Amino acid sequence: MPHLFSADRRQFLMTSAGMAGLAVAASLLPAGLARAAGLTVGFIYVGPKDDYGYNQAHAEGAKAVKQIAGVTVIEEELVPETVDVQKTMESMINFDGATLLFPTSFGYFDPHILTVAPKYPEIRFEHCGGLWSEGMPANTGSYFGYIGMGQYLNGIAAGHATKTKKIGFVAAKPIPQVLLNINSFLLGARSVDPEITCQVIFTGEWSLAVKEAEATNALADQGCDVVTCHVDGPKVVMETGAGRGMYLCGYHANQSPLAPDMYLTGAEWNWAQVYTDMVNTTIAGGTIPNFVRGGLAEGFVKMSPLGPAVSDAARNQFEATQAEILKGGYAVIKGPLKDNKGNVIAAGGEAYAEDDVKLESMDYLVEGVVGSTS
Amino acid sequence: MSTETTGLVLAAPSRAWVETVARRSEGVALPLGALLIGFLAFSVFLAVLGKSPVAFFGYVYQAGFGTEFSWSNTLSRAAPLLLAALCVALPARLGLVVIGGEGAIVLGGVAAGALAMSLPGLPGPIGILMMGLGAMIAGGAWIGAIGAMRYYRGVNETISSLLMAYIAIALMNHLVEGPFRDPASLNKPSTAPLPDAYRIGELPFIDVHWGLAAGILACVLCWVLIERTTWGFAARIVGGNVRAAEVQGLPTGVLMVGFTALGGACAGLAGMFEVAAIHGSANASLAAGYGYTAILIAFLARHNALAVIPVAVLFAGLEASSGLIQRRMELPDATIAVLEGLVFVAILLSETLTGRMRLFQPELWRRTS
Numbered sequence: 001m002p003h004l005f006s007a008d009r010r011q012f013l014m015t016s017a018g019m020a021g022l023a024v025a026a027s028l029l030p031a032g033l034a035r036a037a038g039l040t041v042g043f044i045y046v047g048p049k050d051d052y053g054y055n056q057a058h059a060e061g062a063k064a065v066k067q068i069a070g071v072t073v074i075e076e077e078l079v080p081e082t083v084d085v086q087k088t089m090e091s092m093i094n095f096d097g098a099t100l101l102f103p104t105s106f107g108y109f110d111p112h113i114l115t116v117a118p119k120y121p122e123i124r125f126e127h128c129g130g131l132w133s134e135g136m137p138a139n140t141g142s143y144f145g146y147i148g149m150g151q152y153l154n155g156i157a158a159g160h161a162t163k164t165k166k167i168g169f170v171a172a173k174p175i176p177q178v179l180l181n182i183n184s185f186l187l188g189a190r191s192v193d194p195e196i197t198c199q200v201i202f203t204g205e206w207s208l209a210v211k212e213a214e215a216t217n218a219l220a221d222q223g224c225d226v227v228t229c230h231v232d233g234p235k236v237v238m239e240t241g242a243g244r245g246m247y248l249c250g251y252h253a254n255q256s257p258l259a260p261d262m263y264l265t266g267a268e269w270n271w272a273q274v275y276t277d278m279v280n281t282t283i284a285g286g287t288i289p290n291f292v293r294g295g296l297a298e299g300f301v302k303m304s305p306l307g308p309a310v311s312d313a314a315r316n317q318f319e320a321t322q323a324e325i326l327k328g329g330y331a332v333i334k335g336p337l338k339d340n341k342g343n344v345i346a347a348g349g350e351a352y353a354e355d356d357v358k359l360e361s362m363d364y365l366v367e368g369v370v371g372s373t374s
Numbered sequence: 375m376s377t378e379t380t381g382l383v384l385a386a387p388s389r390a391w392v393e394t395v396a397r398r399s400e401g402v403a404l405p406l407g408a409l410l411i412g413f414l415a416f417s418v419f420l421a422v423l424g425k426s427p428v429a430f431f432g433y434v435y436q437a438g439f440g441t442e443f444s445w446s447n448t449l450s451r452a453a454p455l456l457l458a459a460l461c462v463a464l465p466a467r468l469g470l471v472v473i474g475g476e477g478a479i480v481l482g483g484v485a486a487g488a489l490a491m492s493l494p495g496l497p498g499p500i501g502i503l504m505m506g507l508g509a510m511i512a513g514g515a516w517i518g519a520i521g522a523m524r525y526y527r528g529v530n531e532t533i534s535s536l537l538m539a540y541i542a543i544a545l546m547n548h549l550v551e552g553p554f555r556d557p558a559s560l561n562k563p564s565t566a567p568l569p570d571a572y573r574i575g576e577l578p579f580i581d582v583h584w585g586l587a588a589g590i591l592a593c594v595l596c597w598v599l600i601e602r603t604t605w606g607f608a609a610r611i612v613g614g615n616v617r618a619a620e621v622q623g624l625p626t627g628v629l630m631v632g633f634t635a636l637g638g639a640c641a642g643l644a645g646m647f648e649v650a651a652i653h654g655s656a657n658a659s660l661a662a663g664y665g666y667t668a669i670l671i672a673f674l675a676r677h678n679a680l681a682v683i684p685v686a687v688l689f690a691g692l693e694a695s696s697g698l699i700q701r702r703m704e705l706p707d708a709t710i711a712v713l714e715g716l717v718f719v720a721i722l723l724s725e726t727l728t729g730r731m732r733l734f735q736p737e738l739w740r741r742t743s
Contacts, residue, residue, distance in 0.1 A: 076697050078707040081659040083652050087447040088697045094443045095436075095698055107562050111654045129561070173551070175561045204547055205658075361560055374552070 038070030039100060039283055042092035044085060045077040046105035047207055051233035053252040058104040058128070060253065061271025065279050074098060081107035089116050093123055100124045100282055102275065106131075113140055124288065126278060130360075132290050143274060143292040145300030146354040148184040149325050150267025151228070152332045153303055154249035155188020156321060157264040158226040159196055160314030161247045162189070168219030168246070169200040170212055170229035170237045174373040176362040178230045181267075183366045184332050185228055185249070190368060192317065199224055200371035203231065212236040220244035226264070238263075247309060254304045265318070266304035273299045295354050297328045329353045339364035340371075393736035400734035405674055408724035412717030419712065425703055437698040438691030446581040452690035453582065454479070456589030457644035458668035459675065459682045460596055461517060464637035465531070466677040467600055468630055469613040472520060474535030475641040476665025477542030478513030482642025484546050485512035486649045487565035487656025488554050490572050498571035505572065506646050513642020514635040516542060521634030525627045531634075543661050550657050564657035574651040585647030589686075592640055596679035609633055641665065667693070670718050689714070 041062075049059035055077065066073045074096050079085050085108050092098040099122065103113060106129040117125050117137040125137075130144030158167045167189055171178050186198040199222055201215040212229070216237050219227055228249035229237040235258060238248050242259035250256065250266020278288050294300035303322065306315055324330055331353045335346035345364060346352070352359055365371055417427035438448050461475035486505040493504055520538060523529040556566035574584050600606035609629050612619040620626050644664065649656050671689050675681035696710040732738045 074701045076700050076707075079697070080662050082648070082662045083450050084662070084693075087450060087694065090443060091437065091447065091694075091697050092701075094441070096701065107657075107659055110562075111652070173563070175563065177561050204544075 038072065039279065040072045040074065040092075040096055040098040041065055041279060042089070042096065042098035042101045043073065043075045044079050044088055044092075044101070044103040044105075044108065045075070046079060046081065046107070047077065047232050049075065049077045051207075052235040052238070052255050052258065053231070053233035055104070055232065057253045057269040058102070058271055061269075061275040062102075064272035065275050068276065068279055068283070070283070071279060072096075079105075081105060081112065083112075085112045086116050089113070089125070090120075093120055098123070100126065100279065102126050102128070104128045109142070124282065126288065130291075130293060136290075138290070141288055141290040141292065143278075143300075145269060145274075145293065145298075146295035147267050147269065147301050148180040148332060148359070149295050149330060149354055150301050150303060151181040151184040151249075151251070152188040153318060153322060153325070154228055154251075154265060154267055155185040155190075156192060156318050157306070157310055157314055158185070158228070158247065158249055159189035159192030160311055160317070161264055161309060162196060162226050164223045164225045165193065165196045166222065166224045167196060167198050168216070168222075168224030168227040169198055169369075169371075170215045170219070170227065170231060171200055171202050172206045172231045173204065174202055176360055179362045179365060179373065180359055181230045181251075182369055182371075183362070183364075186366060186368050187332050191321075192314075196368065198369045200365065200369055202371070207232045209233075209236045213240045216240040216246075217244065220246055228266075250304050256304055256307060261308060263304070263307040264310055264314075265306050268302050268304055270299055270302040293355065295325070295328070296322070297326050325354075329355070331356075333359065333366075338367045340367050340369050342367075392739050396734050396739050397736050400728065400731070401676055401678070403734070404724045404727060404731075405676055405721060408720040409674065409717055411724075412713070412720040415716045415720070416713045419716070423705075425705060429703065430699065433698050433702060434692060434695040437695035443581075444691075444694065447694040448687060448691040449580065449582040449586050450690075451693050452686045453585035453589050454644040454648060454664045455668055455671055455686040455690055456593055456682060457585070457640045457647075458664045459671040459686055460592060460679060461513075461637040461641035461665070462669050462672035463675065463677040463679055463682055464596060464600070464640070465517075465521065465630075465634045466672060467606075467613050468609050468633055469616070470521065470524060470630065470634060471532045472517060472535045472634060472637065473532055473669050474520065474537075474539035474542075474665065475517070475637070475668055476661065476663065477535070477539035478516050478638040478641035479645040479648070479665050480546040480660045481516050481542050482509035482513040482645030483649045483653075483660040484549050484554065484565070484645075484656045485509050485642070486646040487568070488549070490568045490649075491554065491556075491566045494569055496571075501569070501572045502574060502650060505650060506643060509642040509646035509649075510639035511642070513645065514639035517638025517641065518631050518635030520638075521630045521632075522627075524634075525630045539665065546656075546660060547658060554656070556655070559655070559657075562657060564653075564655040567655050568650060572650060573654065574647060583647065583651035585644070585651055588643065588647065590683060592643070593679045593682050596636075596640070600679060605629075605632075641668075667714070670714055670721075673718065673721050 043062040045055040047055040049055050062073050062075055065071060076088055079088050089101055109127045109129055109131045113125050113127055117140045121139055125140045127142045130142050132142030169182050169185055182200050189196040199219055203211040203215055212231055213236050216227060226247040227241040229251055234251050234255055238255045238258045241248050242262045248259055248263045253268055254266055256263040281288050331351035334351035336348040337346045339345050420427045420430055437444055458475045461478055462472060465472040485508040489505050489508040520531050520535045523534055524531040550565055551563040554565045555563050576583050608624045612626055612629050648660055653659060671685045675685040692710050699705055700707055
């Protein structure tokens with residue numbers, strides 16, 4: 001009998017373990033595979049969504065989308081630009097039923113979105129970076145904003161604030177988007193005082209806190225008393241700069257909470273409006289255009305509120321210029337203009353408006369910028 | 375009851391068999407036990423955070439292994455990890471702790487991208503072969519140099535491999551932003567896009583590129599090399615005791631440089647597959663951290679090339695599920711890294727138990743009879 005009993009007990013244990021397992025699986029599945037009745041929108045970020053920078057700007061946009069009735073927002077941060085993002089997109093589609101995706105990092109588009117999109121023709125892929133062109137999958141789209149204008153306005157605030165006539169720029173890589181920002185920043189400052197120079201330091205990486213701090217300190221050591229940047233997370237530059245007594249011009253998102261007294265203004269993305277519009281278009285059954293761009297006038301870009309250190313003269317010029325830009329078609333790069341090696345970029349009378357495609361292959365630093373693209 | 379049990383154990387032919395099993399199972403039971411302890415410690419961590427460990431492992435199963443898509447997700451991530459883990463596992467058999475495989479991956483990728491640019495117009499398979507060879511030479515030379523510095527100059531290979539990984543990444547950035555840059559790649563500096571003929575496609579039946587097959591094949595070949603050839607035997611002797619190996623007249627230097635270079639060649643090949651199967655050109659995205667995850671995998675596999683396969687799949691499954699966990703449980707992305715870290719610590723601790731647990735000593739089983 002003991003033999004029989006032990007067999008029974010074993011059987012009992014196995015059966016109950018199996019049932020417990022099934023119960024666990026059953027309790028997980030409905031939650032796992034449940035799909036929201038309305039629209040599910042997925043946001044994918046390359047860095048942390050509270051980085052005071054590029055990713056936070058997009059996450060703020062996602063937050064605005066959450067307010068729309070019937071919309072479920074799912075988010076994933078720190079997704080590298082590898083097969084990782086391809087699978088994250090597919091995972092959002094397969095497990096969460098997402099039908100509209102915003103993979104926000106520049107490097108997500110080619111080849112990752114272009115690889116995944118043809119497999120899911122019913123799903124809409126909207127990418128930040130402005131890379132879409134004719135012949136690419138119809139269910140993909142690209143949007144971007146003319147944030148160089150924001151750096152021009154930053155430059156005006158900086159030009160009034162600087163006493164040493166030297167302003168600084170911490171930049172990631174010498175690519176066209178970054179070069180346009182640097183040049184715009186200096187030209188904004190030179191619209192106040194043509195004597196001003198801008199020292200630029202490239203860190204070589206989009207996110208490399210140690211080098212960003214070193215670069216900011218180096219700029220302070222060289223006498224720069226205003227600093228701005230174009231890296232993914234401006235937090236380190238802002239905090240280091242404030243610690244060295246430099247005035248700050250923000251980028252990507254509003255960094256004034258980091259140093260309210262030293263923060264002059266900042267060039268911010270306004271993705272909340274862009275994303276709300278796109279999601280509303282989708283809900284209404286419309287189609288988002290494949291190629292969308294805009295600047296301050298279209299509400300793609302906005303400026304941080306002016307800080308307490310901004311003088312009245314600065315405020316007047318800032319607001320007057322902002323009003324000009326809001327009319328659209330403003331040109332920052334206009335002749336006569338030379339690069340910092342002496343080559344002529346624009347002859348007198350020549351001007352490149354904010355939406356000029358020639359600006360997208362910029363490979364020079366204008367006269368007055370101290371630094372080199374290579 | 376007692377007679378029944380004794381009768382079973384005493385069955386004459388099974389005794390030697392039990393001893394062998396006891397001795398052999400140590401290598402499996404210890405890492406497996408460490409893995410479970412790591413999972414257990416992580417469950418406590420989750421419980422402290424107020425999250426359900428059951429739900430966590432449920433999502434890991436669902437997103438890593440539960441559906442066909444989950445498998446394609448897991449295996450796509452496993453592909454580079456298999457090759458990268460060999461860059462740790464092979465030198466480890468000679469007693470070298472090489473942790474800078476990341477450097478070989480990125481340089482392998484750059485070499486492949488550069489070769490594709492300079493050799494356009496070859497038939498596809500030959501072009502791919504050339505890219506693979508170039509990547510293996512680049513990765514092999516990089517890690518082989520670490521083995522050479524260790525043998526000839528006494529430079530600590532752990533430190534030098536890690537530091538050289540940073541140099542490799544800087545070199546990659548310089549090359550793809552400078553000499554090898556495709557002028558058309560404006561805002562993401564890259565080498566020129568690979569011609570279509572040089573792209574590596576997907577395996578039949580599953581949505582995973584050929585790098586997976588190459589990785590599994592490489593693991594099997596390396597296992598044969600280490601366990602079944604005189605070269606591998608000599609390498610294991612060097613790993614056991616360098617001086618003894620030299621007294622025996624084994625070419626220690628050749629073995630050290632050769633096996634580190636082979637490990638580096640595997641990692642370089644991983645870089646080539648990233649370029650030819652995923653990215654389509656070489657750029658900064660190559661530095662994705664595969665070389666670092668591979669360290670954990672090789673240690674958990676106890677540097678056995680065959681064991682690398684299931685362990686890499688397990689870790690790839692964990693990483694594949696990290697997104698779903700982030701979205702469903704509102705846990706940060708670092709959660710999986712915490713789990714991997716706990717497992718790694720448990721593995722390192724379990725190493726001290728090797729040879730100390732009586733359960734695995736053949737003598738125990740001899741005596742109890």
